[in-house]
C-alpha cells in the first residue's frame with residue numbers, strides 16, 4: 001500500500017489536536033498502519049530541540065534553523081521510513097507552520113525558509129516534484145480572537161501561546177497565503193462544534209478518496 005503523508009495545521013487554540021485520535025481510528029478502521037507524530041519533535045533529538053524552541057527566547061533565524069534541524073532528523077528517521085512501509089503518517093504540524101509562525105508571525109524572510117525547506121525536504125525518497133510535501137494538509141481555520149478565548153486558562157502557555165492576538169493574526173494570514181497556492185490544503189471551518197468539524201474532516205478525506213467511505217462516527 002502507498003504511504004500517505006497527512007498534516008494538521010492551524011493557529012494555537014484552533015482545536016486540531018482534539019481530532020488526531022479520531023483520525024488515527026478512522027485510518028486503522030480502513031486497515032491502515034498509522035504513524036502518529038508531531039513537529040517540532042517526533043524523534044529524541046527533535047523533541048530535545050522542541051523544548052528549546054518552545055521555551056527559550058531566540059532570534060528568528062536561530063529559531064528557523066532549529067525547527068528545520070529538528071525536521072531533518074524527523075524526516076530521515078521517522079517520516080520517510082513510515083512512508084516506505086506504506087503507513088499513514090499523521091503529523092501534527094510541518095513546514096507550513098514554519099512559514100506561518102517564523103515567516104508571517106515573526107516576519108522572517110520566506111526566501112530563506114524556502115531555501116531551508118529545499119535542503120531538508122528535497123533529497124528524500126518520497127519527494128515529489130523535487131520536494132517532500134504532505135499529500136493533504138488539514139487546516140483548522142479560526143479567528144485569532146476566538147482561538148485566544150479557547151486557549152485562555154487552558155494551561156500554562158508556552159512561548160508562542162503567550163503571544164498577543166496580533167501575532168496570531170499574522171500567523172493566520174500566513175496560513176491563508178500558503179493555502180491559496182496549494183491544492184493539498186483542506187480548509188476546515190474550526191469555529192463550528194467539534195462534531196461538525198469532524199464531519200468536515202471526514203467528508204474532505206472521502207471526497208479525495210483517502211478513506212473508502214464516511215463512517216459517520218464522531219470522536
Ligand code: TYD
Nearest residue numbers: 012017039040067093094097098101160161
Ligand atoms: P502545538 O503543535 O500547538 O503543540 P501543543 O498542542 O502541544 O501546544 O505547539 C507547537 C508550537 O510550535 C506552536 O505554537 C507552533 C510552533 N511552531 C513553530 O513556531 N514553527 C514550526 O515550524 C512548528 C512545527 C511549530
